[in-house]
Amino acid sequence: MLGKLIKYDLKYGMRVFVLLQCVQLIAAVIGRYFFFERLDFHASPERLISSLYPLFLFIMLIFSIVSFGTMLLIAARFYTNLFTDEGYLTWTIPVSPIQQLWGKLLSGSIWYALGILFTGLSFVILLSGKNTCAAYLEIAPEVTEALGMSLARFSCMMFVESLLTTFSSVLMIYFCIVIGQLLPSHRLLGAVIAYFALYFSIMAVINGSMLASGLFPAISSTYVGDTIAVYVFCAVKITLLVYLITGIAEYFLIRWILTKKLNLN
Amino acid sequence: MEPILECQGLTKKYNNFYALSNLSLTLEKGQIVGLLGPNGSGKTTLIKLINGLLTPTDGRVMIQNFAPGPETKKWISYLPERSYLNTHMKVCEIFRFFSDFYEDFDLECANHMLQDLKIQPDARLRTLSKGTQEKVQLILVMSRNARLYILDEPIGGVDPAARDYILHTILTNYKEDATILLSTHLITDIENILDRVLFLKNGQLLLDSTADEIRTTQNRSIDTLFREVYKC
Numbered sequence: 127m128l129g130k131l132i133k134y135d136l137k138y139g140m141r142v143f144v145l146l147q148c149v150q151l152i153a154a155v156i157g158r159y160f161f162f163e164r165l166d167f168h169a170s171p172e173r174l175i176s177s178l179y180p181l182f183l184f185i186m187l188i189f190s191i192v193s194f195g196t197m198l199l200i201a202a203r204f205y206t207n208l209f210t211d212e213g214y215l216t217w218t219i220p221v222s223p224i225q226q227l228w229g230k231l232l233s234g235s236i237w238y239a240l241g242i243l244f245t246g247l248s249f250v251i252l253l254s255g256k257n258t259c260a261a262y263l264e265i266a267p268e269v270t271e272a273l274g275m276s277l278a279r280f281s282c283m284m285f286v287e288s289l290l291t292t293f294s295s296v297l298m299i300y301f302c303i304v305i306g307q308l309l310p311s312h313r314l315l316g317a318v319i320a321y322f323a324l325y326f327s328i329m330a331v332i333n334g335s336m337l338a339s340g341l342f343p344a345i346s347s348t349y350v351g352d353t354i355a356v357y358v359f360c361a362v363k364i365t366l367l368v369y370l371i372t373g374i375a376e377y378f379l380i381r382w383i384l385t386k387k388l389n390l391n
Numbered sequence: 392m393e394p395i396l397e398c399q400g401l402t403k404k405y406n407n408f409y410a411l412s413n414l415s416l417t418l419e420k421g422q423i424v425g426l427l428g429p430n431g432s433g434k435t436t437l438i439k440l441i442n443g444l445l446t447p448t449d450g451r452v453m454i455q456n457f458a459p460g461p462e463t464k465k466w467i468s469y470l471p472e473r474s475y476l477n478t479h480m481k482v483c484e485i486f487r488f489f490s491d492f493y494e495d496f497d498l499e500c501a502n503h504m505l506q507d508l509k510i511q512p513d514a515r516l517r518t519l520s521k522g523t524q525e526k527v528q529l530i531l532v533m534s535r536n537a538r539l540y541i542l543d544e545p546i547g548g549v550d551p552a553a554r555d556y557i558l559h560t561i562l563t564n565y566k567e568d569a570t571i572l573l574s575t576h577l578i579t580d581i582e583n584i585l586d587r588v589l590f591l592k593n594g595q596l597l598l599d600s601t602a603d604e605i606r607t608t609q610n611r612s613i614d615t616l617f618r619e620v621y622k623c
Binding site: 222 | 439460467491
């Protein structure tokens with residue numbers, strides 16, 4: 127049954143997802159061939175920055191819209207399928223609430239992970255042109271020294287870290303929607319407020335933990351002298367730990383609400 | 392005989408409003424039961440509780456000794472009072488969905504009914520009229536070999552000709568040992584097919600009687616009795 131649930135969930139959003147990723151890939155291809163490959167990296171720093179700045183903003187805007195669109199797709203599928211009129215069918219098929227939750231978690235995580243993969247691929251397309259690579263090779267030793275490892279390895283590790291947060295990110299979206307359902311007359315507003323409240327709480331815990339472990343170089347000398355990679359990966363470990371703990375709590379709360387507090391309008 | 396459905400002290404409260412209040416009833420197998428009452432009497436709330444779409448405030452619902460869950464959902468075929476299908480799907484895709492999830496779904500029977508109604512299997516639901524969409528839902532529900540059919544206002548929004556077809560479909564597709572719980576306001580149309588009637592008022596059971604008892608002992612039709620009981 128779980129396989130069938132995932133199949134129908136993935137089928138539902140396929141077109142929108144493909145469209146979003148196509149937009150991202152096309153933006154990366156345009157960015158590479160029409161901007162990065164024509165960029166003069168030996169120009170004066172002022173001129174280089176003035177050329178790179180709008181391009182960087184444009185690419186980040188497109189990537190953010192696509193990433194937000196993927197999150198909306200995951201949220202919309204969960205909300206419409208479980209809590210609108212469609213819920214009358216979803217909740218009357220012979221499947222337990224826990225299976226429903228796992229179906230949504232796995233399908234949502236697949237969308238999310240695929241989204242990250244396509245974003246990674248788009249960055250590779252954008253930055254792997256001859257012109258950019260040649261320019262990078264000139265500063266590669268300094269970058270490697272500052273990072274403590276090659277840029278490629280650093281990027282791969284950051285990419286894997288993003289993939290590791292997939293499950294907890296999807297759980298967080300579902301948790302907020304489910305919390306919103308406890309307020310029958312303000313479901314969407316409740317979900318949005320829950321999202322911001324949870325997001326800022328998690329950020330506060332992460333920053334507090336980093337502060338406690340001396341990970342803010344500006345106020346602590348613990349990490350002075352280390353490479354950027356050492357600092358970044360210590361911060362990543364703390365972030366992953368906080369996401370793991372909140373993810374477990376979110377999972378059990380969602381499970382409890384879906385099994386004990388389900389009330390469709 | 393083992394009951395198909397038992398409700399004991401069933402209560403559903405929304406803030407200070409009781410949609411159902413301490414309701415107890417038992418349904419036997421092989422009956423067509425009319426669940427009757429005016430708007431707001433608790434019919435849909437009761438139906439949603441039986442289907443596990445609401446959590447009771449108090450009391451319990453048992454379907455063949457099981458609380459609403461995956462097991463009972465295998466036995467119950469439910470037609471809600473609203474459209475619950477994804478309208479982007481094609482009729483044949485919805486049939487596949489039902490085949491995938493309900494072991495008792497009879498695809499051949501569903502296709503046969505679809506042909507009878509001249510509905511194209513590859514038509515997307517959103518391209519069909521509201522009445523035709525309701526018919527597709529009815530086909531899906533009545534093509535299951537369920538133990539309990541729960542039909543919430545199945546003839547509410549359709550014309551008299553479609554009503555006849557729907558009632559004919561219900562009667563010809565249900566098995567004799569199955570039970571139908573049918574909620575409606577349109578009593579005249581269904582009066583003749585009912586074995587038993589339940590009258591609900593303000594979330595409480597006002598009357599639980601066989602259709603014959605009403606006709607013989609009270610010498611009235613169900614429709615007449617309904618009008619008297621719920622006179623404004």
